[in-house]
Amino acid sequence: MALTKEQIAQRIAQELKDGYYVNLGIGIPTLVANYVPDGIEVVLQSENGMLGMGPFPEKGQADADMINAGKQTVTVLPGGSFFDSSTSFAMIRGGHVDLTVLGAFEVTDKGDIASWKIPGKMVKGMGGAMDLVASAKNIVVAMQHCSKDGQSKLLKECTLPLTGVRCVKKIVSDLAVIEVTDDGFKLLERAPGVSVEEIKSVTEGRLIVEGEIPEMQF
């Protein structure tokens, strides 16, 4: 069975380590905050200028001066801080953020990522995505393995405009956990009940399968 969006987020949460500063992108990545394992403390960075981002506010408590990078109202946790955009990207560019999780339209077996523009359809801008992918030490991509019409989104070359090149380290899709290595996509885990053959058949890029591939554990 392919994973739900929540399960993708839950699996990515297993990548968190105590003390990590983490930037979560819009969409599935935002859900990762709901599955931080017990006993682990992470600090969420929002690139519009906040460390220690907390949950959405209680009803009636929203503040127009406190939003996340997706422009949703949020709260700040004890120990949090606010700062300007250039300081925020100094944190990102300077390698101070331990883990970045973001979505993608397409990734390649070399770690290239396309996530911001569909020519003729969607021209909204890249926001902070290009800065994040170019500088983060550790990038995990949360995505669907295939498009709605069944085409692989794990490719040899991106068909859409790039966000960054050779930067993605790990992919958690609805079907598999994959590490991006010098030799291509290395299959690490498969979704419960999904066979290696099935994953192979929907992975256009080079897929490396070594030994027994375990099922993801939740």
Add this chain to the structure above:
Amino acid sequence: MNKVVKNATEAISGIADGMTLMVGGFGLSGIPENSITALVESGVKDLTCISNNAGVDDFGLGLLLQKRQIRKMISSYVGENVEFERQLLAGELEVDLIPQGTLAERCRAGGAGIPAFFVPAGYGTEVAEGKEVREYNGKPHLLELALTADFAIVKAWKGDTHGNLIYRHTANNFNQAMATAGKITIAEVEELVQAGELDPNQIHTPGIFVQRIFQGKDYEKRIERLTER
């Protein structure tokens, strides 16, 4: 040393057709609402606006777009504005999309007298077209140029008669960097006090960067995406 002007109309005097403006804010948070309204009323046109976003259809910079007062936008994300998309696809509006961190740093560099710098963001993408590439620490970087503006318009929470500014929560965003990069910087504030009343330890933007300041009024502080638990 008194930099106080009466209102937004007086603050924007001198802004003329064809000028380049920096406008602070992220989404609708921390935008200079009063000054934008005054710009709409002034009818000034052919503006180049450097701003992370372009507002929404009926608020923020969207108001200037509705009136066709903007010729070019320099932004990182403009996705919330239908009129913007229409003008862009119709070729009525010029747009320069820039990675957000690079945009912030270009403003900061402009104010700090650094004409250009290298960053990794955008290498290998369409953002890199025409830019010098250099390798540092084994990684390719793009040469990016500083940005300055004829006028920078920012919004702060508190300010004093010397132009010292304090921002609130995430409403700081681009305001702090842009405040440094205007030939003339206009600050509108929710609360204007006498010099000496703000704690010097808490100032985000020292008054040296600000030429005009005024007490804003009737702040709507619209929330773009109200999200509750």
